Amino acid sequence: MALVAVLQILQSAGARDFGFETWRPTLYAYALWSVCLCAGQVITRGEQGKRVLFVLPAALFVLSMVVFPLIFGLGIAFSNWNLSSPDGRQFNGLGNLRQMWADPFYWNALKNMVWYVLAILPEYAVAFGLALLLNAEIRGRKFFRVAFLLPLMLSPVAVSWMIGKSMMEVRFGPLARLARELGWQSPSFFGSPEIARATMMLMDAWTFIPFMMIMILAGLQAIPKELQEAARVDGGSGWRSFWEVTFPLMLPVSITAILIRVIFKLKLADIVINVTSGGPGGATDTVTSFIFREYRDRSNVGYGTLLAMVYLVIIVIAMTILMKLADRWMRPRY
């Protein structure tokens, strides 16, 4: 057993010492080491090892695909590395950080993210309403469920063309015509910053409302029927029984749905890149789309990575606070 351990350490050390020039052997070495580790577990620890084998492959996979790139990313975040220039990687210490501090577009993108995340609350309200309707006794429930689900299935890129480019076309897009009918003379959906941002929020909402709706629907269907009937017998009106029985019961599900939605929202990029590419004046930029453009235009890997790392730190802090809050908010009711 000790022998296997030593062998493993040697191999892992070997894997790490191959140097930065030849990466491919490192990959093979890592794969080999992983297989050896798995086999070693089974051989040396028998039954216990077989149990470990369930989790180990996935853990090793995630370790190599997340933790290692993260550490590597931390390394390149403090360097000036233009992939298209011949100079290669140059360490510039805190230079990137200083550049970020002075970069108004990055802070602007972060500020936009706050707006985007806040848009989740109205989305949640709509999703809840739709879930309630779907949970009511209606005919053709299957049809409505499929229809409501479809937007989630479509690729954001196709959606950004279908809605953002085609249906919102100023001259003949059906949405523009509808807006004209309603009295908006020049329906340019991406003209002013506020309107453009609202439009992007709406498009994103269109795609993701089904997601929250289905989670809430699942929660609604898990509520025992007797509870609602009891509330009705007690003489509460529909409105009151909703606020006093259904809504509190739905609180855990709602919070889960909102938290997951926040996570997805923080990754929002596809439709922004494809419809407005951040414009006008960065009003619709998300952090992801900003870094994407930053890389595409200047191909500076180092700076982009630093921005992403800072974003990650902010997200982790924000999510931790959010989860703590959600936890505390949920507890006294149970």
Add this chain to the structure above:
Amino acid sequence: MSTQIFHDGEADRTFRAKWWSGRLLIYAVLILWAAICLFPIYWTATTSFKMAPDVMKGNMVPFLDYTPKWLGWKSLGLSPDTIWTESTVREEFLRRFWNSTVTALASSALAVALGSCAAYGLSRFSYRFGFMKNSDISFFFLSQLILPPVVLALPFLVLYKALGLLDTTIGLILLYTLTVLPIVIWIMRDQFAGIPTELEEAALVDGLSIWGAFLTIVMPVALPGMVAAFILSLVLTWNEYFFAALLTSTNAKTLPVMVASQTGSQGISWWSMAALSFAAILPLIVIGIVLERYIIKGMAAGAVK
């Protein structure tokens, strides 16, 4: 006083009127939202059969407003009269379609395989890796959800370049597996937790090993959950754009990247874009209609504990 029995009282009548108006309102809202959901798809499908003047006039109903033409599909090489002739666009489209299919299927399968095993292990046995216990390992996997893809994107770009994995399908498959793995683990952990342990205990008594019990006894029971996780991964990986746009260029380019690169070009020909977009979303629409049950099951898995 027989009339009293057959005629409704005042209270009954108002109640029924209220009930009917309530019904009407419910259906009105439902139909309105269904229209909001379906109209863009309808618009794209019909636009792919339009000619330039029809697009400009904003005609909407085929056969009444305008006569459908195969224009959009012809430019893709997929209309009835061009399907048997040579077409570079069609070749390009089919290659992208194939790339997307392979990438999505392989990464979903890999993620479900890795994720199911991990989820099963985590729901049945208790581990200790150094300081990490079961809940820590679970958290380690699930916390990947929070990680925004942009953090990994640029390091991966550099690493893949060094590894020679840039612009290869395998590289993309590995990355996509990573992105859907936490979701699979989340769904499957829920699934396995719902299966009684007596099943495996009986199997173990019968002389099966742990893995034997998992493969022959537990997996068939958990199959619906695995299908749900697989379908959900399939949808996510098929639609993925961000990584594909960064990490692929000519060989491994997927369908969303092709669609996106067409939208960027100047002088858009609406009909061909509509045809392309529609072709890109059609598989998902079919999956959505046929396998809706599984998708909802998958998404609901985490909601109700």
